Amino acid sequence: QDAVTLQLKWVTQAQFAGYYVAKDKGFYEEENLEVTIKPGGPDIAPEQVIAGGGADVITTWMAAGLAARERGVPLVNIAQPFKTGGLQLTCLKETGVETPEDFAGRTLGVWFFGNEYPFYAWMAKLGLETDGADDNGVTVLKQAFNVDPLLQGQADCISTMTYNEYGQVLDAGYTADDLVNFNYLEQGIGMLEDGLYVLEDSLEDPAFADKMVRFVRASMKGWKYAAENPEEAAQIVVDNDTTGAQTLAHQTYMMSEVAKLTAGSNGALDPADYEQTVATLLSAVSEENPAITTEPEGAWTHMISDQALQ
Amino acid sequence: MLGQDLPGSAAFGVAVLACIAMMALVVSLVSSGRRAGVLPPLVLGAAILLLWEVGTRGFGVPSVILPPVSAIAVRMVASHATLWEDFSQTFLKGALSGYIIGCGAGFLLALFSDRVPFLQRGLLQVGNFLAAMPIIGIAPILVMWFGFDWQSKAAVVAVMCFFPMLVNTVQGLAAAGAMQRDLMRTYAASYGQSMTKLRLPAAAPFIFNGLKICTTLALIGAIVAEFFGSPIRGMGFRISTEVGRLNLDMVWAEIVVAALAGSAFYGVITLLERAATFWHPSQRRG
Amino acid sequence: MRTMQSVLIVVGGIMAIWLAAVPFMNIKWEANMASRAGVEVSIPEGGLRRASAVALVFTNPHLIPGTYVQEKPRLPGPQQVVAELWATTAGEAVTSNRSLVYHAGVTLTGTVAGFLFGTALGVLLAVAIVHVRVIDASIMPWVIASQTIPILALAPMIIVVMNSVGITGLVPKAIISAYLSFFPVVVGMVKGLRSPDAMQMDLLKTYNASAAQTFWKLRLPAAAPFLFPSLKIGIAASLVGAIVGELPTGAVAGLGARLLAGSYYGQTVQIWSALFGAAILAAILVGAVGLIQAFALKRMGFAR
Amino acid sequence: MNEQSPSASVIEARNLSLTFQTSDGPVHALKDVTLTIGKGEFVSFIGPSGCGKTTFLRVMADLEKPTAGTITVNGVSPEQARRSRAYGYVFQAAGLYPWRTIGGNIRLPLEIMGYSKAEQAERVRRTLEMVELSGFEKKFPWQLSGGMQQRASIARALAFDADILLMDEPFGALDEIVRDHLNEQLLELWGRTGKTIGFVTHSIPEAVYLSTRIVVMSPRPGRITDVIESTLPRERPLDIRDTPEFIEIAHRVREGLRAGHGDDV
Amino acid sequence: MNEQSPSASVIEARNLSLTFQTSDGPVHALKDVTLTIGKGEFVSFIGPSGCGKTTFLRVMADLEKPTAGTITVNGVSPEQARRSRAYGYVFQAAGLYPWRTIGGNIRLPLEIMGYSKAEQAERVRRTLEMVELSGFEKKFPWQLSGGMQQRASIARALAFDADILLMDEPFGALDEIVRDHLNEQLLELWGRTGKTIGFVTHSIPEAVYLSTRIVVMSPRPGRITDVIESTLPRERPLDIRDTPEFIEIAHRVREGLRAGHGDDV
């Protein structure tokens, strides 16, 4: 069996259900692979892990992947199970925010650690400064893990994922009617999320390329199974969570929402989506926080997905 | 392996030899009996930096894992304005105010409990228990209570400093010898008099011990608390954000600032201690 | 006995303050939810956000009971923490990853491994510092400087870098623990090894004792009373190191992972119970060192 | 000058006992001690190590509470006497505060008792001269030899005007010549001021040379085995120690001591 | 028994000087000291505090290096003598190791010098008996009174067979009766073993009672001002101290001391 180490972007949750299902259901084994799935965490940068040789393949957001490429870690997208993104900005209606025009003077919660590029691109597009609340700017908070800042009234809007934090806000007692959501895709600054990336030169090794083909094939099988059997997938995720803190109810919710994001993808990257992500990043470059400054080259390949999905 | 890394390992070898030469110099200096002062640690530091620089460059360590020293230095110069902003946010606002509040509160409670001996025994036990507790774990709670800005960082620092200070002060107030106290009794000295003239001076070495422990805790507390939410400036914010962006040179620049600030803070307290407790055997020399 | 009594009073006092604080900390959320649910709530002019918690509590006494049983309180009631502690210890099999005992065990191995490692390093360094002048002159300032580096901020990178060379799990965590615990041991041990006074040293000189004999028969026993308090500080620091080492790799296991998971989902009660679990673990560890200390020092005749 | 009236008794102890409770069981430091010290007397306490000399002095000074019996100092309880600052006390070890200079140490009681600045300076100067330490006012204790520290601690007890002086082996750490000198000084001071002095010593000649009365004690339990009245005149040159009368008293003290020693070496 | 041949000199010091460099400037602890001690002699050193007695003894023991002059011990350098374990040393304070029992403390030099277990036990028993501490072998130092600790420290120096015994005020902390007793014991040991003894004391009677020669020293700088040969017989009962001969020697020592004291109190 060939060993493959996958580094996730975040903790064990249904966001990564496809991989856990493939492992649990023996899809990897069928492809003669022995896959180790390393959960991530708030301070684990998958790009750093792969650069240091701690993983063969990682999941990450495209903006972060391209940024890493510009900083000397030659990442290549080999597959894109997520067709669309779940990132949004969620505001409390009672604070009076209804459109992006209302942002000026507000406090917005943002995730950093390589997740901030879409936000800065958006603000650049809106022409809003990010260094303090006034007529022409917003106050940015580094939002930690949870939705407390919104519930405690410390921020007017916070970042949420459709499949996770948004559900937590609903769980806390607010209804969809109390909230206003700005989906990044709908705002035209959508960027590809959770793709699979490897180091460019490793693909030159045919044996490695072959391993990745089998890996992507089995993973997509896992995603398909997960979408069809959300309850079982959620249970598999909960079983794989070593902290014992995840609940089945929440993971089931997450699975159903994640399925919406993976729905349109067969695993191959759609070059149009790639172009859009790059165009957004380049068109609205934030001065202090540029993800990329020049058009990347060779940042994706169909070599693996083509073979995997034929 | 050999062929590929030859320039790297050759340079590394030269650097190792240079370090050995420097250390040999120090050895001869020290063993010749002359007072070498700050020279030996400086030489050691220089040797480590040299090995670091040559090692990272020579072996082609990716800069997203460990950048060479020179890159860090360049970054420090280029981003000095950001570094200063972060420093004032985290150290001047968060750490320092928390330090003053925490140490002050610990000291005052120790004084108070001294007047209520019954309370003191329990307080000390509970204080010892809480001092051993990983206070760092309360950071997410305090960020939730006190908001994102430096106030919550100050709160974390204050809580971390409180117990070491309390425990040390209480211990210090008990440090005056039985005979020294008896002397005060023979003078029928008032509580305040024996406090100011005997027990506080006798407690000073312990109080400074607490103050010194807290200098390192203060910086650590303020930085880690920023991991749990912060405005978009501060040393902890910068460290965690720039790791995510793979700008490791900036991360190390912040760490250098933190180490310099921490050492300076420690040094200042040590100087104060030396001035205030010159009489203590540990401070006498020659 | 009197100590016991006053400990109880202090703990009782803390409990009372805690209980009294709960309504004030949680009232806003309670009022918010109650008014959404159509319950009569008196909210002052200017809305809930601006309202003072004190005023809210006194104008809405009927909401007070609810503040003690919120699912995600700002400040959980003590009974909630105790219930959660009970449920996650007695209520789960020890081997289950939902059991706090299991997670405490994971943290404990990291702590103990790091502590042993740090103590060994600290003792060796102290012995070298005391015996070799060059080491004393060149290393001590760096030992102090090492503690001013925010290792806790570096911890994630250490773990990633170690991960990248294939070292995972216990070792990186233990290294952080060791880094934090070696310092108090070096300081205490150097002080202790240097504690023999000139006369005690001279005595051995008159016997023409070797350096090794001086070490085993004088320096080491003289250092014992200094070593143990350092070990107590060291093991507490070690625990902090293990917990912090568990934070970044949040998905794995241990009290730090519990803390993070609780934080990630806003489960305050879970955070508090992990925190208390850690405090109890700290107390047990320090207590264990204390027992060894009492035994060792008594055998050595230091106890009076 | 030294009008001594037997009626004015300064210390009156009746059936005084003091038992320390230790983990090894009770230690009877004092047992049934009865003693009266008149005004202006110079009483020495002598006895083997551990016989309760220090303890007895500490009871007089209200630093220790007797477990049985009664004691009055100046007609009131030791506590009241202490509060009215009736005595100066010299401890067995110098016990100077290391963070104060020699001058600062001597000034300590004066500050506490509220003397004026000028008065403080004057008294420090005067007592330093008395113990021949002028010039060392600005030095810290650790810069002085053990004997000099001991003298500074004596100066500290003499700096303020207490009627009673309690001294616990004050000259133990001094060599014979300095000791002789300070013995003379002490006698001179006593003659001049009429203080009542309680004095602990291990030296038989010293006890005989200084005292109007010598109290011999024995240990386990600590009790008084002999009280020897001195027949020496109040005026005592150093060479009085070679007179047969002196040698005779010293002999009696030695016999008393030896008897109390028992089998204890 | 005690065959003393003048040729066999054990200690030979010529023009010995020792200056301590301190932050306040140099301290001349010893200046131009010349002295020869023959085999089997009992030499006492007496002099005011700080005159260099301890320093001189420490130079003999190679615990301090002279800054000028020469000294030999048993014909070799002090360092070689120390390495061959030529002497036992009793410090001014007891200095027992608190983590060892009394027995363990006495065993310490024996362990270091590699005596067999059986031999160690035997010697501990014998020396404990000598200082009358049998039965206290298992006790820790702090469970004993100061005087008993001092005796244990003497036993420690006697436990192994060194030809030279250097004792720095060994009986300072003891009361007169115990002191008398140990003085007798020491004389008995000396007579029996023929050791060479260097002995520091503050007590004139003690010096006269014990010594074959008394070296009087004076301070600043520390030098020898007088060397008094004792005319007393080797056999000395305690009451020899009342003989005119004894009093005469004591008087000479006191005069020598007083002269050396100068203006220094």
Ligand SMILES: Nc1ncnc2c1ncn2[C@@H]1O[C@H](COP(=O)(O)OP(=O)(O)OP(=O)(O)O)[C@@H](O)[C@H]1O
């Ligand atoms: N605080 C205490 N606790 C228990 N026992 C004590 C305490 N203080 C003194 N003792 C005991 O009381 C007895 C008398 O002690 P004290 O100090 O009065 O003796 P002393 O006559 O002054 O002896 P020395 O000549 O050695 O100073 C001793 O047996 C001593 O061990």
Ligand SMILES: Nc1ncnc2c1ncn2[C@@H]1O[C@H](COP(=O)(O)OP(=O)(O)OP(=O)(O)O)[C@@H](O)[C@H]1O
């Ligand atoms: N390590 C040292 N550094 C500086 N000065 C010293 C040192 N040791 C001793 N002295 C000084 O040397 C002189 C002689 O000291 P020494 O201890 O020999 O005196 P001593 O005769 O033994 O006095 P005592 O009777 O008080 O024991 C003193 O003035 C002392 O202050």
Ligand SMILES: Cc1ncc(C[n+]2csc(CCO)c2C)c(N)n1
């Ligand atoms: C400190 C911190 N940094 C980043 C993220 C963002 N993040 C990482 S994975 C993921 C998917 C949603 O669970 C998201 C949003 C976070 N939550 N907390």
Ligand SMILES: [Mg+2]
């Ligand atoms: Mg006493």
Ligand SMILES: [Mg+2]
């Ligand atoms: Mg001496």
